[in-house]
Each structure stands twice: as C-alpha cells, then as structure tokens.
Amino acid sequence: MDRTRALLRKLAWSLFTILFVIILNFFLFRVLPGDPARAGIRDPRLKQDAIEVLRVRFGLDKPVINCFESLNPVKFGDCNVNPLDTQFFIYVRNLLQGELGISYHSNRPVTELLAERLWNTVLLIGAGQILAIIFGVTFGVFAAWRARTALDYGAVMASLVAWSLPTFWLGIILLFWGSGQGFPVAGKATPGASTLPLLQQWGDIARHMFLPTLTYTIVYMGEYTLIMRSSLVDVLSEDYILTAKAKGLSTFQILKDHAMKNAMLPLVTVIAINLGFTVAGAIQIEAVFSWPGLGSAIVDAVNRRDFPVLQGAFLLIAVAVIIANLLADLTYTLLDPRVTVE
Amino acid sequence: MKQRVLYTFVLAALLLAACGGGGGGGGGTVRIGWAGSPDTLNPGMAILVEAYTIFELVYDSMYELNMDGSFTLSLAESAEVSDDGTVWTFKIRDGITWHDGQPLTAEDVAYSYNLYKDTPEYPYMNGYYTPYFDTVEFNENNEVILTLTEAIPNIESQLVFLYVLPKHVWENENKIEYENFEMIGSGPFKMAEYVQNEFVRLESNKEHFSTPPKVDGVVFQTFANQDALVQAIRTGQVDMITEMPNTAAAALDEDPNIELVVGAPLAPGVTDIIFNQIDPENCPVDEGGLCTGHPALRDRDVRLAMSHATDKQQLIDVVLLGLGEPGLTLIPDGLGVWYNDSLVDYEFDVAKANQILDDAGYADTNGDGVREMPDGSQPLTFRLNWPSDSINAPRMAELLGQMWGQIGIALEPQAADPDALTAQCCPTFDFDIIIWGWASDPDPSALLYVYTTDSIPYGSSETGYSNPVYDDLYNQQQVELDFETRRDMVWEMQRIVFEDVVYIIPFYDANVQAFRTDRFTGWITDEAKVELSDVTSLVLLEPVE
Numbered sequence: 001m002d003r004t005r006a007l008l009r010k011l012a013w014s015l016f017t018i019l020f021v022i023i024l025n026f027f028l029f030r031v032l033p034g035d036p037a038r039a040g041i042r043d044p045r046l047k048q049d050a051i052e053v054l055r056v057r058f059g060l061d062k063p064v065i066n067c068f069e070s071l072n073p074v075k076f077g078d079c080n081v082n083p084l085d086t087q088f089f090i091y092v093r094n095l096l097q098g099e100l101g102i103s104y105h106s107n108r109p110v111t112e113l114l115a116e117r118l119w120n121t122v123l124l125i126g127a128g129q130i131l132a133i134i135f136g137v138t139f140g141v142f143a144a145w146r147a148r149t150a151l152d153y154g155a156v157m158a159s160l161v162a163w164s165l166p167t168f169w170l171g172i173i174l175l176f177w178g179s180g181q182g183f184p185v186a187g188k189a190t191p192g193a194s195t196l197p198l199l200q201q202w203g204d205i206a207r208h209m210f211l212p213t214l215t216y217t218i219v220y221m222g223e224y225t226l227i228m229r230s231s232l233v234d235v236l237s238e239d240y241i242l243t244a245k246a247k248g249l250s251t252f253q254i255l256k257d258h259a260m261k262n263a264m265l266p267l268v269t270v271i272a273i274n275l276g277f278t279v280a281g282a283i284q285i286e287a288v289f290s291w292p293g294l295g296s297a298i299v300d301a302v303n304r305r306d307f308p309v310l311q312g313a314f315l316l317i318a319v320a321v322i323i324a325n326l327l328a329d330l331t332y333t334l335l336d337p338r339v340t341v342e
Numbered sequence: 343m344k345q346r347v348l349y350t351f352v353l354a355a356l357l358l359a360a361c362g363g364g365g366g367g368g369g370g371t372v373r374i375g376w377a378g379s380p381d382t383l384n385p386g387m388a389i390l391v392e393a394y395t396i397f398e399l400v401y402d403s404m405y406e407l408n409m410d411g412s413f414t415l416s417l418a419e420s421a422e423v424s425d426d427g428t429v430w431t432f433k434i435r436d437g438i439t440w441h442d443g444q445p446l447t448a449e450d451v452a453y454s455y456n457l458y459k460d461t462p463e464y465p466y467m468n469g470y471y472t473p474y475f476d477t478v479e480f481n482e483n484n485e486v487i488l489t490l491t492e493a494i495p496n497i498e499s500q501l502v503f504l505y506v507l508p509k510h511v512w513e514n515e516n517k518i519e520y521e522n523f524e525m526i527g528s529g530p531f532k533m534a535e536y537v538q539n540e541f542v543r544l545e546s547n548k549e550h551f552s553t554p555p556k557v558d559g560v561v562f563q564t565f566a567n568q569d570a571l572v573q574a575i576r577t578g579q580v581d582m583i584t585e586m587p588n589t590a591a592a593a594l595d596e597d598p599n600i601e602l603v604v605g606a607p608l609a610p611g612v613t614d615i616i617f618n619q620i621d622p623e624n625c626p627v628d629e630g631g632l633c634t635g636h637p638a639l640r641d642r643d644v645r646l647a648m649s650h651a652t653d654k655q656q657l658i659d660v661v662l663l664g665l666g667e668p669g670l671t672l673i674p675d676g677l678g679v680w681y682n683d684s685l686v687d688y689e690f691d692v693a694k695a696n697q698i699l700d701d702a703g704y705a706d707t708n709g710d711g712v713r714e715m716p717d718g719s720q721p722l723t724f725r726l727n728w729p730s731d732s733i734n735a736p737r738m739a740e741l742l743g744q745m746w747g748q749i750g751i752a753l754e755p756q757a758a759d760p761d762a763l764t765a766q767c768c769p770t771f772d773f774d775i776i777i778w779g780w781a782s783d784p785d786p787s788a789l790l791y792v793y794t795t796d797s798i799p800y801g802s803s804e805t806g807y808s809n810p811v812y813d814d815l816y817n818q819q820q821v822e823l824d825f826e827t828r829r830d831m832v833w834e835m836q837r838i839v840f841e842d843v844v845y846i847i848p849f850y851d852a853n854v855q856a857f858r859t860d861r862f863t864g865w866i867t868d869e870a871k872v873e874l875s876d877v878t879s880l881v882l883l884e885p886v887e
Contacts, residue, residue, distance in 0.1 A: 045788050047469030048800050053462050057518075106538065107382045108521060116538075172569060179573040186570050186579075191541040191561040192371070192534075290566040292540050299566075300539075303731065305761060 010329065014322045021318040026091055028314075029307045030064055058104055062087050091311075100315075101308035105301070110312040114297065118316065120188055121293035125282060127209060128216030133271060136221045140228025141255060144263075147233050155225060162222030171215045171288035178211040185211065186290035212289040216282055220274065227270055232263040261335065268331055276317075276324030370558030370885045372862060374875055375571045375580035379539045379564040383522040385505045386457070386464035391609055391781075392562075394503065396542055398877045399560065400527035401505035404432060404451070405498045407608070407784055409869035409878055411678030413498035416552065417451065417506060417528075418486075427493025427823050428476075432486045438551050440508050441532045448480035453509040455488065463518045470788070471500050493821060495828050499785035530555050530881050539564055553881040557862065560880055575600060575856055582857040582865075584875050588663040591854055599860045604665055605872035607853035609781060610676025612669060612789075613734070615652075615742075615846040616767075616776040617645055620806020626769040626799040633771045633806070638715060638722050643702040645843035649688040650695035651749045657741055657848045661734045665854055669847030671836045672780060672789045676850065676871060679829060680786040682836040688843075695749045706750050713750035723752040724774040729760040735777045738848065768801040776804070786832050790816055793839050807844045861886055 055061045066083035083089060094101060100110035143155035179185045184207055193204040235241065236259055244254045283295035290296070294313055301309035380393035385401070388394065406416040415421060418432035438446040455478040458467040476489045494500065508526050525533035530553050531544035542562040546555040563580065565571040572590040574580045576597060586594070595602045618635030625633035638644045654668040667675060668687060675681045703716035712721045726742065728735035739755045746753065753775075758766065766772045782789055791797050794816050795808040815835050822828040839845075855874045857865050862883045865874060873879065 045466050045470040045783060049462075050465045050469045054465060057463055105381055107384065107387050107519070108538075113538075172567075175567075175570055176573060179570075179577045179579070182577070184579060185573050185577075186375075186565045186567070187540050187563060189540070191373070191543045191563055194535060286566075288567050288570070290564060290570060292537075296539070296566055 010326060014326055017322055018315075018319055021315060022092070022095060025311050025314050025318075026088060029310060030087075058102070059087055059090055062090070064088060095315075100312035103301075103306050103309050105304045105306045105309070110308045113309065114294065114312050114316060117292060117294045117297045120291065121286070121295065124209060124212055124285075124291055124293060125216065128213045128220065128282075129271070129275065131213065131217040132220035132224055135217065136224025137228050137267070139221070139225040141232060141260070143225065143229040144232035144236060145251070145255065147229075147236075152229075156229065159222035159225040159229075162218050163226065164222075165219065167215065167219055167282065168284040168288055170218060171212070171285055174211050174215050175288060178214075183210050184208045188292055212285050212291050215285050215288075223270065224267060227267050228263065231266050232259060235259045235263045265332065265335060268335060269328055272324050272328030272331065273321075276321035372557050372560045372582065372880065372883060373580045374560065374562045375565050375574050375583045376562055376875070377565055377568060377571060377585055379562075380542065383525050383533075383536065384518075384520055385507065385522075386461055386467060386517065389465060395875055396544075396562070397503075397505050398529070399531040399544060399880065400525055400529045400533055401507070402438075402446075402528045403503065403505050404501040406878075407499075407502050409608070409866065409871050409873070409876070411680075411784060411871065413502065417446075423497075428490045430488040430490070430497060432488070434484045434486060435551060436484060438528055439549070440526055440528050441547060442508075442511075442526050444508065444510055446506070446508070446528050448484045448486045450509045451486045451506050452478045452480040453512070454507045455486075455504060457507065457512065457517060458504055461517050466503075471504060474500070493823055495819070495821070495823050495825070496785045496787065499783065502784070530877060531560060534559065553877070555881045556864075556884045557880070562875070575858060578858065578860075580858075581861050582855065582874050584853075584855050586854055586856065588665050588854060591663065591665065594856050599858050600856050601859055601865075601867070603855045603857070603865075603867045603872050603874065604852045605869075606674070606676035606850070608676075608871050608873040608876055609783075610674040611779055611781050611851055612672055612674045613777070613779045613848055613851065614669075614672060614804075615848060616773075616778060616804045617843075617845065618771050618773050618775070618806060619645070619844070620771045620798070621808060624795070624798055624806060624808055625771065629769045629799045629801070631769050631771055631799075634773075635771060635806075636720075636722075636724055636774045638704070639724070639774060641702065642843055643698055644704070644722070645846075646688065647695040647698040647702075647749055648746060648751065649843055649846055650691050650698065651745050651751075652742070652846055652848065653690045653745055654687070654848050655690075656745075657738060660741060661737050662849065662851065665852045666849040667852065669850045671840050671847060672792060672845065673786050673832070673836055674782060674850040677782060677784070677786055678871075680832050682833040682840075684833070685837060685840050692748050699749060704750070711747075711750060712752045721752065722750065723754060726753045726755045726775045726777070727758050727763060727766065727773055728777040729763050730757040731760055732777070732779075738777055764801075768804050769799050771806055778804070787820065790819075790832065790835055793835070793844060805844050807839070807842070809838065809842065812838050 052061075063081045063086050065088045066079070066081055066086050091101075098111065100114070102108065103110055103113055106113065139155050139159070143152045146152050175185050184190065188205060188208050189201070190204050190208075193201050196204070241254060241258060244258050283299060285291065286293045286295035287299055294316070297309060298313050300306070301313065376392065378390060378392040380388065380396055381390045382388050382393060383396065385397050388397070402417045404415065404417050405413040407413060417434055417438070419435045420433045422431045423429065432451070434446075434448045434451060440446055455472070455475065458464060459472040459475045459478065462468050474490045474492060474494050476491045478489075479487045481487065506528065511526050512520070523536055525536070527533070530547050530550040532547050534545045535541075535543040541564060543559065544561070545559040546557060548554045565574065568585070568587050568590075571583050572586055572594065575583050575594070591602060594600050617639045619640045620633050620635060621640065622633055625631040658664060658666045658668065670682070670685050670687060673681055675683070699713060704713040704722060706713045707718060708714070710721075712723060714721050726739055728739060736757065739753070743753045743755060763776065763778075767776060780789060780792070792802050792804065793807055793812060794803065795810070795813050797803040798806055798808065812835055815831050815838075819828050819831040819835070822831060853872055855872060857874055863886055864882045864884050866872075866879045866882065
C-alpha cells in the first residue's frame with residue numbers, strides 16, 4: 001500500500017516537472033533578442049508587408065502574455081489584452097491538443113517533423129548504447145576479475161582515454177578513416193536505396209550507421225567499463241564471494257550468479273540517465289555524420305530561430321529524461337529488493 | 343540467455359553491414375553533395391536557394407536565366423509587348439506535358455501567376471515579383487495575356503522565378519500548407535524521392551521540349567559537415583560538391599580525378615563594411631531609430647581615408663585564401679552587364695590616408711595613438727560589430743583593426759547574434775561599423791534600393807545614406823524601358839555611391855566548386871558564371887563510357 005502511494009507521489013512529481021518544463025520552454029526562447037520572422041532572411045526582396053504577413057501567420061503579432069494582474073505584483077506583460085489572445089495561451093492550448101505548432105522554417109507541422117527525426121535518433125543511439133553496454137560490461141568484468149594485472153591497467157587506461165576523447169574530434173578522425181574504407185560519411189541511406197529489396201535496404205542503413213555507431217560506442221564504452229570494473233572489484237572483495245570460491249564454484253558461476261547482479265546497480269543508474277539523453281541525440285555525432293536525427297534538428301532550429309521546433313524538441317527530451325529516471329528507480333527495486341521506493 | 347540474444351543481434355547487424363552493397367543511384371545518376379537542403383518544395387513559400395535549385399530542375403518558367411546573365415524564352419515560343427509596355431502576350435509552346443502526362447497550357451501559366459499574385463503569405467511574391475501585375479488571363483490560342491499596372495524594364499527577371507505549376511494539382515490544395523512532396527512539374531527532371539534534410543532524388547525527363555538531359559538522373563545529398571563533403575568527393579561517394587571550406591581547395595586541386603572551378607556564382611553574394619552615416623535629421627524615430635553613430639563617420643574624408651587604409655588584397659589572401667575579387671559597390675561583378683567595371687578602386691596607401699585625416703583636422707592631440715575629432719570632443723574609436731554566425735568576419739575584424747590602427751583609428755570589436763545585430767542595425771542605427779553581406783538577384787534593383795532614402799525607415803538601408811540625385815536615378819531606372827539607357831543609369835548610380843564612399847566593399851566571394859572527372863563529362867567551366875548544379879550544366883552532362 002505504502003509502495004503504491006510512493007509510486008504515485010513519484011509520478012506526480014514527474015508530471016509537475018514536465019509542467020514546469022512546458023512553461024520554461026515558452027519563455028526561454030522569447031527572452032532572446034530579435035525577431036524570428038526576420039531571422040535568417042536578410043534579403044532586399046523581402047518587403048516589410050511580407051514580414052508582417054509572416055508574423056500574423058505564426059501568431060507573432062499577438063502579445064506574448066497577459067500581465068496576470070492578480071498573480072503578478074510587478075505587472076510584466078500587457079494588461080490591456082485578452083488573456084485568451086496571447087501567444088502563451090495559444091501555446092498551452094495547442095499543446096494540450098497535441099499540437100506543437102508549425103515550423104517557421106519548413107512550414108511543416110512540428111509533430112510530424114520530430115517524429116521522423118526521433119526514430120532515426122533512437123535507431124542510432126539505441127544501437128550505440130547496446131554495443132557500448134555489451135562491450136563495456138565485458139571489458140569491465142575482465143578488468144575486475146584480473147584486477148591489478150597488465151590487462152586491468154590496459155583496460156582502465158584505454159577506457160579513460162576513450163571516455164575523455166572529444167566526441168566530435170573522434171567522429172572526424174573516424175570519418176576520415178572510414179571514408180577510405182568505403183563507409184558512407186553522411187546520411188542514413190543511399191539516395192535511391194528505397195527501390196532495392198528490403199534486405200539490401202537494411203544493409204545500406206547498417207553501412208551508414210557503422211561510423212556514427214562506432215563513435216558513439218567508443219565514447220560510452222569507456223564510461224561503462226570503468227564503472228563496471230570498480231563496482232565489481234568492490235563486490236569481489238566481499239566475504240560471500242570467498243564463500244562461493246570455497247564451495248568450489250567456477251569463475252563463470254561466481255561472476256554470473258553472485259557478483260554481477262550486485263555490481264550492476266551503479267551501472268543501471270548511469271545507463272538509465274544516458275538513455276534519457278539518448279533522445280537529445282548525441283548532437284555532435286549527428287552533426288559530424290549528417291545523421292538526420294533529433295540532434296541535427298535542434299542544431300538547425302537554433303540557427304534558424306525555429307522556436308516551435310526547439311520547444312517541441314526540448315519538451316521531448318525533458319519527458320524522456322524524466323521517464324528514464326523513473327524507470328531507473330523502478331529497475332533498482334527489481335535488481336535489489338532491499339532498495340525500496342521511499 | 344538474454345545476453346546471447348543481444349550478441350546474435352549484433353552479429354546479424356555486422357553481417358548485414360558487410361554484405362550490403364551500396365545500392366541505388368546507378369551508373370548514369372549524378373550525385374551532388376551540398377551543405378544545405380530545401381526549406382520547402384512549395385515554390386510560393388520557399389526562401390532558401392537550395393529550394394530554387396530544385397525548382398529550376400523540376401519546373402519550367404517563362405524565361406530561363408543563362409550563365410552569362412542574359413535571358414531566353416523557355417515555356418513561350420514568342421513574347422509581344424504593347425506599345426505602352428503594359429500588356430505582354432506570351433504564346434505558350436504547344437504539346438508540352440506535365441510529368442503526370444497531362445498537357446501544360448496557357449491556363450496553367452495564368453493560374454500560377456494569379457496564385458502568386460493573390461497569396462500574400464508568399465514572402466517574395468507580392469512585394470517583389472508581382473507588384474506590377476494587374477491581371478493575368480489566357481485565351482484559346484494558348485496565349486497568356488499579362489497586363490501590368492505600369493511598364494517595367496525587367497519583365498524577364500520578374501518572371502524567371504515564377505515557376506509554372508499544374509492547375510489540376512494545385513487547385514485542390516491549401517496554397518500555403520501544401521508541402522508539394524510529389525512535385526508534379528514539366529522541367530527536365532522529375533521528382534522521384536524526397537527525404538527532407540537528407541536528399542532529393544530526381545529522374546530525367548527525356549521528353550523535355552527543349553533540354554532533355556543525357557544522364558539518368560540527379561541526386562542532391564545533404565552534408566551537415568563540410569569536411570565530410572570534401573571527404574565524400576575524394577572517395578567518390580559524390581560526383582560534385584557545390585561548396586567547400588576554402589582551406590580544402592588546395593588539397594582537392596592536387597587530386598588527379600577532381601577538378602576545381604572558381605568563379606562568380608549565379609546568385610552572387612557580397613560582403614560589405616557598413617558605415618552608420620545617417621543624418622540625425624533623417625533618423626527614423628517612429629520606427630525605433632536611435633541614431634547613435636559616431637559623428638566622424640558622417641564625414642566623407644574619414645570614410646575615404648579608411649578606404650585608402652584598407653588592403654583588400656590582404657583581406658582576400660588571408661580571409662578567403664585568395665578565392666575572391668576586390669569589390670567596389672554593392673553591385674557585384676557577378677551581375678555581368680549591370681556591374682560598373684569602369685570604376686577604379688581607391689589605392690591602398692596608408693600615407694595618403696593619414697594625409698587626408700591630417701588635412702581634415704583629425705589630429706592625435708593627446709598622443710595616445712588615436713586621433714580625435716577636429717573639435718577635440720571625442721576620439722576616433724568606433725564600435726565594430728559582425729554577426730556571430732559569420733566565419734570570415736572575426737579574422738576580417740582583426741585585420742581591419744591593424745590596418746586602420748595605422749591611421750590613428752581604434753576599434754572596439756564585438757560579435758553579435760544575427761538577430762540582435764538586426765535589431766541594432768536597421769532602422770535603429772545604433773552602431774558605428776558592421777561587417778555583413780547581401781545576397782543578390784539577377785536584376786540590380788533590389789541591391790540599388792538599399793542605398794535609397796526611401797529604404798531608411800524600412801530597415802533595408804543599413805548606412806542611412808541619403809542623396810536626392812541618387813534617389814531620382816533609382817526611380818527613373820525602375821521604369822526605363824530602354825536597356826542601354828537603364829544600364830547607363832545603373833552605372834552612374836554605382837559611380838555616385840562609390841565616390842561618396844557609402845560602404846567599403848572588401849570583396850566579392852567566389853564560388854568554389856569541385857567535380858570528379860572519372861564518371862561524367864561535359865561540365866561547363868568556362869562561362870561567366872559557374873554553377874555546376876544549375877540546370878544549364880546538368881542537362882549537358884554525359885556519363886563516361
């Protein structure tokens with residue numbers, strides 16, 4: 001019973017956080033100086049009237065917010081407007097209807113645009129995470145089992161180097177190397193590949209994914225190896241491991257049944273948090289490899305003052321991080337029954 | 343068990359990666375790499391030049407812009423104009439079909455022009471391309487009758503970007519929200535596949551009435567990273583790139599399979615050094631004008647001295663690695679006949695510059711190395727701003743600081759967010775000097791307008807320059823129908839603003855493009871303008887046997 005209530009409280013907090021993000025999101029972009037209707041279009045062919053029409057179309061002619069007289073002693077905002085006719089109200093109303101608005105730049109609905117990008121990012125980062133977890137855990141276990149040997153030192157050194165490499169730098173080095181090996185350096189698929197049989201299409205995407213995924217894997221693998229190793233080294237010094245050894249269990253059995261489960265806890269936290277940021281789409285990797293994901297959408301939107309896209313993307317990321325954290329909490333209790341949701 | 347599933351997945355992915363064989367874009371398809379991508383395929387709503395590149399290939403319009411800057415009729419076989427210059431009759435060629443097989447007639451042309459004219463949401467149309475359109479009609483002789491509110495000299499450049507759209511498709515759509523992904527056109531290439539921000543794949547329209555392509559198709563692929571673009575052409579992943587960092591030019595030039603083309607672009611750009619010289623009497627206070635410019639910049643002598651102290655060749659060599667030409671006025675050399683090439687630039691001569699300032703009474707009275715105003719009120723210390731997204735400007739600012747430092751002028755350099763800079767610039771005039779730039783149209787009117795007094799409150803004027811003689815000429819050339827006379831006016835206007843030193847134009851950027859020689863032949867490289875991705879070039883390419 002207590003557990004259910006705790007869970008509900010956690011959910012409520014998550015919802016509250018999302019609500020906060022929604023409000024912050026709106027004002028964050030509007031405190032920037034300048035005018036999105038004018039941004040990026042510096043062209044004598046664009047006349048003043050045309051800019052006015054653009055403003056009306058995007059609702060930028062409306063006041064940002066009503067002053068909310070009763071709530072707000074400083075009275076910022078315009079007190080003489082109908083609160084229902086402000087950019088803020090329209091933003092919230094559209095959001096409740098699942099509308100994220102229209103991209104200033106491409107004239108397309110933001111929901112549609114982000115959905116395309118989201119899938120690409122999940123694909124890339126998903127593959128990268130899985131590989132990073134597999135290799136990171138494997139190396140971490142080897143290093144811990146052979147702690148304080150040459151293998152351990154080598155693994156720790158290599159992981160530290162990998163973890164501290166600037167992502168874009170590693171990406172560019174791999175891009176130069178990979179293009180010589182015949183790997184595509186940009187995009188998700190070869191133009192025209194959609195006319196090929198399905199299996200070949202997947203092969204094409206896999207080839208395009210190779211370099212960005214490799215970059216991602218190397219960077220995150222280092223982190224996971226280090227955490228796994230130090231956590232496992234701790235566990236392996238426990239008495240019950242000695243007992244297990246005394247019972248005559250094999251190395252594999254000790255690791256698998258006795259050590260790993262306990263050692264996984266810190267790693268799960270880090271993985272869950274990373275997964276949340278997955279949606280942000282390792283912006284640098286997407287920029288280096290022209291990967292059409294959420295990260296490059298954010299970069300483009302920033303450059304073009306495309307507020308609706310930015311608002312949508314930030315909201316998506318915030319929700320993903322919050323959900324990932326929630327899941328991490330829940331996984332904890334599954335892995336270790338001693339941990340309870342307080 | 344779970345882990346084994348994962349390993350199997352990874353193995354399968356690696357196997358797929360190993361056996362996947364590229365695919366798509368077969369032998370006769372030209373693969374072009376570029377850094378941008380169209381903003382929208384709706385020709386009314388589009389703003390980016392990448393969108394216009396695709397429109398040129400997929401649509402036809404009344405005129406075609408040639409590489410030398412001239413125009414030829416395209417959809418029409420003849421054009422006649424009434425004696426007073428207000429009624430144009432275009433006879434549309436018979437037998438043209440849309441990519442979906444329907445016939446293209448004068449009705450489609452009239453429909454398209456009316457669509458552009460009557461949709462105020464289309465950013466460039468009402469204000470710039472169709473403001474003189476009164477009515478557009480068609481008749482049973484396959485003729486389009488365009489009646490203008492007044493005679494204009496540049497009907498070709500007004501019509502060249504008004505792409506003709508199929509009425510049977512567009513009449514059923516929302517003109518503003520229509521994304522036009524299927525893009526039924528009549529041009530030399532057909533839309534085959536479009537993935538926004540990834541690629542545009544076009545197939546050839548071998549039945550095109552005037553310029554059927556010899557290749558099978560064209561692919562434009564978006565590269566978010568310019569190093570990847572260079573690497574892609576080196577390794578043969580693309581056949582041509584439309585832009586590159588200038589630093590890569592030397593390395594690509596050494597590759598035996600790659601050829602580099604440097605030249606004036608079809609849509610030329612210009613980099614300008616803007617002096618705030620607005621007369622306080624002209625300050626557009628109603629539009630938020632603050633007019634805080636340094637008074638010395640209103641003195642032609644100061645601007646002239648700064649011109650003499652500006653080593654443009656050094657700027658080009660350092661900033662552009664030599665890939666550019668010294669500039670004169672906002673009208674770039676890429677505009678061909680409209681460019682006044684008879685003007686002789688102010689020579690780089692620091693001693694002369696110092697002499698001019700000495701004679702005008704700007705002396706360094708307190709010995710700090712910076713001159714003061716003749717009345718001693720304030721030093722010649724100017725704020726210098728540039729948009730933070732400019733790659734070239736920071737280096738330029740540094741060099742200008744050194745160059746102008748030699749004549750006792752100090753700078754306070756500061757990058758600014760492009761939006762903030764717009765707010766600071768025009769019509770606020772809250773700055774001293776800005777490094778910025780313009781994009782140009784094939785017709786000089788748009789850029790000439792920037793110098794007019796009329797444009798000050800609208801934010802197009804960046805300098806606040808005002809000269810009644812110039813304003814008169816501007817209005818006259820707008821309606822002058824004789825080409826030679828209009829050109830003389832345009833040249834005279836350039837002379838006036840050059841002699842008044844309204845701007846310093848450090849350089850006109852050159853387009854640096856590269857193509858591979860091992861897959862296609864027939865690239866146009868010797869024209870006045872170079873645009874390898876232009877339809878004129880692409881229809882001539884042939885696969886290497």
